[in-house]
Amino acid sequence: MTTPEVAVAYGARSAEYIDLFGRVDAAPAADRRLILEWARGLNGPVLDVGCGPGHWTDYLVRHGVPAEGIEMVPEFLEHARTSFPDASFRAGRLPDLDLPDASAAGILSWYSLIHLAPDELPAALAELARVIRPGGGLLVGFFTGERVEAFPHAVVTAYYWPVDELSRLLAAAGFRVRATASRADPGVRLQATIVAERV
Numbered sequence: 001m002t003t004p005e006v007a008v009a010y011g012a013r014s015a016e017y018i019d020l021f022g023r024v025d026a027a028p029a030a031d032r033r034l035i036l037e038w039a040r041g042l043n044g045p046v047l048d049v050g051c052g053p054g055h056w057t058d059y060l061v062r063h064g065v066p067a068e069g070i071e072m073v074p075e076f077l078e079h080a081r082t083s084f085p086d087a088s089f090r091a092g093r094l095p096d097l098d099l100p101d102a103s104a105a106g107i108l109s110w111y112s113l114i115h116l117a118p119d120e121l122p123a124a125l126a127e128l129a130r131v132i133r134p135g136g137g138l139l140v141g142f143f144t145g146e147r148v149e150a151f152p153h154a155v156v157t158a159y160y161w162p163v164d165e166l167s168r169l170l171a172a173a174g175f176r177v178r179a180t181a182s183r184a185d186p187g188v189r190l191q192a193t194i195v196a197e198r199v
């Protein structure tokens with residue numbers, strides 16, 4: 001699937017996605033804590049790349065973190081702008097965010113790298129590294145597994161990433177991995193997070 005095809009697939013199911021996932025209280029409390037604590041530890045603007053409905057961007061702004069959401073699906077952008085007027089949102093996609101070098105203190109990529117094919121990921125991570133300033137942070141949420149493998153995500157094909165393999169790609173892109181975690185919740189795919197610092 002190309003990135004424009006992924007955008008079209010999300011556009012077609014945006015209402016359903018918003019309904020199911022477009023509120024922070026639909027997410028586990030552990031995720032809310034992790035995202036807020038991580039963002040509060042940064043000193044400056046945070047980008048929520050692939051923000052979808054915009055609920056995490058809004059959550060950060062409501063908690064005093066300067067954050068902006070970036071999204072490529074027009075239906076999500078419209079929802080985000082209407083529903084969360086205190087936060088700001090802009091159109092954009094990886095691997096070209098069209099933002100200045102070193103302009104963000106941190107980037108939240110919450111399940112937004114999952115649809116990139118393995119050969120597309122290095123360029124996307126290099127773009128994140130370009131936009132985050134040295135010493136800044138990256139928090140990635142993703143589905144994990146024993147090998148890099150495509151799976152039929154409800155919207156469009158996505159990929160499992162072993163934590164070690166994604167960590168290796170992050171290191172190659174200019175990040176130092178600070179913390180990793182994975183979680184097996186009943187009835188859902190294995191989930192993982194990586195907190196990394198831009199070297």
Ligand SMILES: C[S@@+](CC[C@H](N)C(=O)[O-])C[C@H]1O[C@@H](n2cnc3c(N)ncnc32)[C@H](O)[C@@H]1O
Pocket residue numbers: 003006007010021049050051052053056071072073076092093094095109110111112113115116
């Ligand atoms: C599973 S949703 C996650 C949305 C939101 N972060 C959340 O936690 O609900 C995946 C998101 O990644 C975005 N996305 C997929 N490919 C992308 C790309 N190449 N660049 C930027 N965003 C992308 C999609 O548009 C969608 O909003």
